[in-house]
Amino acid sequence: MKPKLTLKQIARELDVSVSTVSKALRDKTEISEDTRQKIKAFAKLYNYRPNNIALSLKNRKTRTIGILIPEIVHHFYATVIAGIEKVAHEQGYNVIICVSNNSFDHEVMNLEMLAGGSTDGFIVAVAKETQQRGDYHHLKEVIHQGMPMVLFDRIVEEVECDKVIIDDEEGACMAVKHLLERGCRRIGIITTVDYVSVGKLRTQGYRKALESCGIPVDEQLVLKIEDMDRSEEQIAQFLREQKMDGIFGVNEEFSTSAIRALHKMGVKVPDQVRVVSFSDGSLSARFIPSLTTINQHGAEMGEKAANLLINRLEADPGEEEPYKTQMIHTSLVERESSL
Amino acid sequence: MKPKLTLKQIARELDVSVSTVSKALRDKTEISEDTRQKIKAFAKLYNYRPNNIALSLKNRKTRTIGILIPEIVHHFYATVIAGIEKVAHEQGYNVIICVSNNSFDHEVMNLEMLAGGSTDGFIVAVAKETQQRGDYHHLKEVIHQGMPMVLFDRIVEEVECDKVIIDDEEGACMAVKHLLERGCRRIGIITTVDYVSVGKLRTQGYRKALESCGIPVDEQLVLKIEDMDRSEEQIAQFLREQKMDGIFGVNEEFSTSAIRALHKMGVKVPDQVRVVSFSDGSLSARFIPSLTTINQHGAEMGEKAANLLINRLEADPGEEEPYKTQMIHTSLVERESSL
DNA sequence: TTTCAACACGAAAACGTTTGCAAGCCAGTG
DNA sequence: CACTGGCTTGCAAACGTTTTCGTGTTGAAA
Structure with a gap:
């Protein structure tokens, strides 16, 4: 696994500082036209891509949405995912999908994993087993920790968050x-x-x-x-x-x-x-x-869920609206x- | 979005240094039994979880596999994903799924996004449009950058990497x-x-x-x-x-x-x-x-692909085996x- | 009393970014 | 000549970890 090109390497090659490189690539006028062009040309030539991980750490944002569903081999969930993907990508978000296989333990594990910094928020349909045993502490916990969550399809009343359901x-x-x-x-x-x-x-x-x-x-x-x-x-x-x-x-x-x-x-x-x-x-x-x-209308459901989540992610602190439950209408x- | 509990905060609360906390939580004998227990109790109480992003940055490993498929609303791909998920989770890997919608441009975009540090490697089925126009520079590029890739189902001969195909x-x-x-x-x-x-x-x-x-x-x-x-x-x-x-x-x-x-x-x-x-x-x-x-046998295909990828990810440098193409047999x- | 090992802990660097601030340089002005 | 100001650039901190290398404090041996 070859190490990828970093700012530091560009800086060394071109004999400038790391910050100069960063600023040049971000097109700050602070850097002279000359240097900027030189650096950008070099970066393009060697196909520089900023490291998402480092950015995530710095910004404390991952621009990633976590989806947690009971099963993936299921046409309905596939359509919902497609809907989520659509608006997520439009808004510059990535998507991580995890599958609980309708198991409570899997659900808890996956949620913890995703909450460990990989995602900014969740879109969740709870597992059948979870609904059956009525234990929702894991959901409440991540919400309590400040991660926005949208429940869809298999929702649970007791958890306070945005929801999207089919009528x-x-x-x-x-x-x-x-x-x-x-x-x-x-x-x-x-x-x-x-x-x-x-x-x-x-x-x-x-x-x-x-x-x-x-x-x-x-x-x-x-x-x-x-x-x-x-x-x-x-x-x-x-x-x-x-x-x-x-x-x-x-x-x-x-x-x-x-x-x-x-x-x-x-x-x-x-x-x-x-x-x-x-x-x-x-x-x-x-x-x-x-x-x-x-x-x-699974796709519509996914789109609504994604929009709800992204709105909450991008709301200014203190500006949060009350939780909404959106209804998707069916058609014959x-x-x-x-x- | 509440800030999450970090080592630094634990350190401050308990009046020790960050490194002590880190070591205590990782059970290093370097730290006295007393302090260790105290720190672990505190961490458990406040439900500390290490930040994946920081770990990824430090280790230059994300333990995440990127899947890129042409469409998700498709039973076959769903089964493949299920297979990949299964072995990935068994081996402690996470999974990111992206969908190209059979568009060349989407495929290139998604690949770049995933290659930007989010994943350690890929499992890819190329888009129809890509096969049609026969332009595979994006695939070759990420491989050249040192990211392991496994192609499945819709493979392309010209790209050198592991492959899994159906007979x-x-x-x-x-x-x-x-x-x-x-x-x-x-x-x-x-x-x-x-x-x-x-x-x-x-x-x-x-x-x-x-x-x-x-x-x-x-x-x-x-x-x-x-x-x-x-x-x-x-x-x-x-x-x-x-x-x-x-x-x-x-x-x-x-x-x-x-x-x-x-x-x-x-x-x-x-x-x-x-x-x-x-x-x-x-x-x-x-x-x-x-x-x-x-x-x-989509699930089997997914499992094989995931195994091939993980083997390559965990191979010691210099120990890489030649690329393999595995065949999945069908049944009547x-x-x-x-x- | 000195010396030294064992023990417990902390400081700092590193991963790759971004960004506020300081600083250097040069030209123009008083 | 001494200042000022504008233009460039670099330094350093920060994000949350892990880990190497100190460093200070014991207690015991010499």
């Missing part, structure tokens, strides 16, 4: 209403257990939509999947036991599993059963039949599965 | 042979234009498989998609014009588009036409019919589309 309830409501408009009367929902915040909200939206149309909620039609690995069979069983004309799946996995099971049963989608899904992926458009979905994309 | 040709060959075994005789391929290295290799594999079975390649059955946005119609047209009993799609998009088009034409998969796809996603297993695929996963 899950509204989205679910929209989905179910769409099914109602299409004439469905017995609408089932395939959702997650309640400690997953988004699942809970979507279930709420489902209830709300039905109630607002005066249809009582039949608890038989609410399937909560605990174990993702056994979801296929549970869904198949659910579909065999309950007679429905509409299904709302809170994610693509559940919805496609349902359609697959119906397909095996010889039930036609959308002719006999219509399906609407929450979506985070590219699967929906390609599926046969293509899925009517509630789109989540009609496709074949609910025609 | 695309072998995979394609396997796919086509599978179709032949299933009795297909007129097998079409839907692939990319040749400047995309993986597309080219997969096309070669296709030819090889046919030739090895004594079947001449009919150029009419080779569809090269240039413009992804118009792929749907091109594929539909291709299927209408050519009579085939087997189709090999070099990615999930092409394969599912083909099945969709066949579906519309009333042609049954796999009964009338069998389909095999290269795969990088989770779509295959869920699709109806589920897709027989050539799996790419049989599902419904080729039954």
Whole structure:
């Protein structure tokens, strides 16, 4: 690993002082036109790049944003990251991504690592395990230490900071209403257990939509999947036991599993059963039949989160605004599965 | 942004020198048991964490790996990243991810940024635009500056460094042979234009498989998609014009588009036409019919790349081994589309 | 009492920057 | 000639660490 070109070396070569070099490269008029040109030419020739680390140390700013997400092999998070990247780069920030793999311990470790000077602030979606055990001291601690944080998607109420969330309830409501408009009367929902915040909200939206149309909620039609690995069979069983004309799946996995099971049963989608899904992926458009979905606008979410964070990072001390929670609205994309 | 606790502050509070604190925390016997305990207790109480930036500057090592990929909203890259993350974290390395969005300029910018001291080395898949224009000076430059780099997936021959590639040709060959075994005789391929290295290799594999079975390649059955946005119609047209009993799609998009088009034409998969796809996603297993695929083992690729890089980073100077190119083998996963 | 080793700690340099300030030089002015 | 002022440039401190090399204080041996 060759040592990189530093100010000191340039200074030695050109027989001037380090400060002169620094000033020349920063185009200070303090340095005579002659010397400045000479130094800049030399720097360009040998391709000088200032050392970010040294700059970070000096400025006590890294211009780096840390992202901490539960999993990366997930289309939704990928889109959020893309959104964050976009505005971060526009504003001259770099991005570090860490993945907790939905483990509490990993989350704590990564957070400590990032807080150790590598980043100026965080954008975080908490791990499932963390939500489950309800221990948020690590989040509170880094905030307490003065690092700005934005929570998104999997947020936690108890932590005070900026937040960006999807209007899950509204989205679910929209989905179910769409099914109602299409004439469905017995609408089932395939959702997650309640400690997953988004699942809970979507279930709420489902209830709300039905109630607002005066249809009582039949608890038989609410399937909560605990174990993702056994979801296929549970869904198949659910579909065999309950007679429905509409299904709302809170994610693509559940919805496609349902359609697959119906397909095996010889039930036609959308002719006999219509399906609407929450979506985070590219699967929906390609599926046969293509899925009517509630789109989540992950990129927009990432952009908002990044903007919130950067605003806070660049706010003058004492000028801090109160914490905000921004809502991302969903939109219904009609496709074949609910025609 | 509260200033974080530093050695200097601990020293002041406890009325000792900075060096004493540093040594105590690092458990040097030089410092008396008493003072050591006192300092460690204090540090623990106030939750002292050494500043990574300062350490990086001092050690001229960041223990950070830079990943540069063309796009993140892509299941394959997500799996590779997951693999890299895994071994990086095991070895105490951090990971920075940058995305070029397939733009040459972005790639150059990001590379310069990362090379500016933020990382010890790179793992890179080059942008499509870069492959197209064949300008690799930026890659060569950072290598020349002494930063180790590992290229993966979208590699470039001209750059001398470690590489990890998928055996695309072998995979394609396997796919086509599978179709032949299933009795297909007129097998079409839907692939990319040749400047995309993986597309080219997969096309070669296709030819090889046919030739090895004594079947001449009919150029009419080779569809090269240039413009992804118009792929749907091109594929539909291709299927209408050519009579085939087997189709090999070099990615999930092409394969599912083909099945969709066949579906519309009333042609049954796999009964009338069998389909095999290269795969990088989770779509295959869920699709109806589920897709027989050539799996790419992205995580394994990431792990290998990370190991290669870390080995080089930790090699003693003068001990460097010659550059290696590691091959990842693909595997055939049989599902419904080729039954 | 002197000398010396062992022990406990501190000073300072280094990593690569930036920047306020001091200082040198030269020309012009009184 | 002595000052002043402008123009250049260098010095040094600072960011938070680690580490080498002192240095001062013991207690014991000579």
